[in-house]
Amino acid sequence: GAVVSQHPSWVICKSGTSVKIECRSLDFQATTMFWYRQFPKQSLMLMATSNEGSKATYEQGVEKDKFLINHASLTLSTLTVTSAHPEDSSFYICSARDRRLGFGQPQHFGDGTRLSIL
Amino acid sequence: EDQVTQSPEALRLQEGESSSLNCSYTVSGLRGLFWYRQDPGKGPEFLFTLYSAGEEKEKERLKATLTKKESFLHITAPKPEDSATYLCAVQGLDGGATNKLIFGTGTLLAVQP
Secondary structure (H helix, E strand, O other), rough: OEEEEEOEEEEEOOOOOOEEEEEEEOOOOOOEEEEEEOOOOEEEEEEEEEEEEOOOEEEEOOOOOOEEEEEEEEEEEEEEEOOOOOOHOOEEEEEEEEOOOOOOOOEOOOOOEEEEEE | OOOEEEEEEEEEOOOOOOOEEEEEEEEEOOOEEEEEEEEEOOEEEEEEOOOOOEEEEEEEEEEOOOOOOOOEEEEEEOOOOOEEEEEEEEEEEHOOOOOOOEEEEOOOEEEEE
16 A cells, blocks of 8 residues: 555656656545655755645745646646756655545655656 | 754675664654665655654564664664665654655665675
């Protein structure tokens, strides 16, 4: 149980294009999903908290207009990197928490998306 | 401010050589401490949740323990397939409204046959 699917797993695109990453909870519903960024040999840095039916909450220093988050249903959140540039190249990972469980319960992670901007 | 520090950064063991990984934390009231395993190019895989000092959890060769200031992940007789990065994360009361986690930088474990 508690499977989170992330798609695509790898994307390479030209500078200036926009890239959409999907995060789905397959066997549970999630009112809250999380988007992280991870640089090589570093830990996960929380970018934003995605809330179903409302606006995302962004961490300090993360550009809202650059990283658009939509959480349209209880099983799907999307992250769109707009007008991507080489410095946006990174490993992006999403996670979700089962809405039936209380606070203090684990988040379950997708397998990440490797984004490379040329 | 909630903070998590993991040590060592990297650990190389021979197969069968038991050891422990450390996770020190400061948090404004602990809701939960989490251990994850991350393989290269993959997302973190959930291992354990600990909630209060004195609590212990076990899974195969892994055992996690918790005190008021730190957690240990004990690895008994490790095998090469235990090689991975082990991440520790905490959720404090400040992050309780959103279930926000604070991660340490991880310990890269390599088990040689």
